[in-house]
Amino acid sequence: IVLYITAMWISGIMQGLMWRAYDSLGFLQYSFIETVEAMHPYYVIRAMGGFLFVLGSLVMVYNVYKTIKGDVADEAYASAASGAR
Secondary structure, eight states, X not given: OHHHHHHHHHHHHHHHHHHTOBOTTSSBSSOHHHHHHHTHHHHHHHHHHHHHHHHHHHHHXXXXXXXXXXXXXXXXXXXXXXXXX
C-alpha cells in the first residue's frame, strides 16, 4: 500500500507543478501529453503496489477458505498421537 500511495502522491505533486509552469510569454511550458509521459514510471509503481495489494487479498481469501474447511483427519491424528504417549 505504501508503494501505491507514495507513487500517486509524488506524481500528483509533479503533475501540479508541471501544469503551473509557464514560459516567458505566459504559455504553458508543458503540454498535457508531456505531463502524462512524465508520470508513466509512477503509474508502473502504482500498478506494482496494486498487484501486491490484490495478491495479499487473494492469500487472505485462501487462508479463510482453508480455515473454514479444516481437516478433521489431521485433528484425529493429532489426538491419537498425543494419547499414545
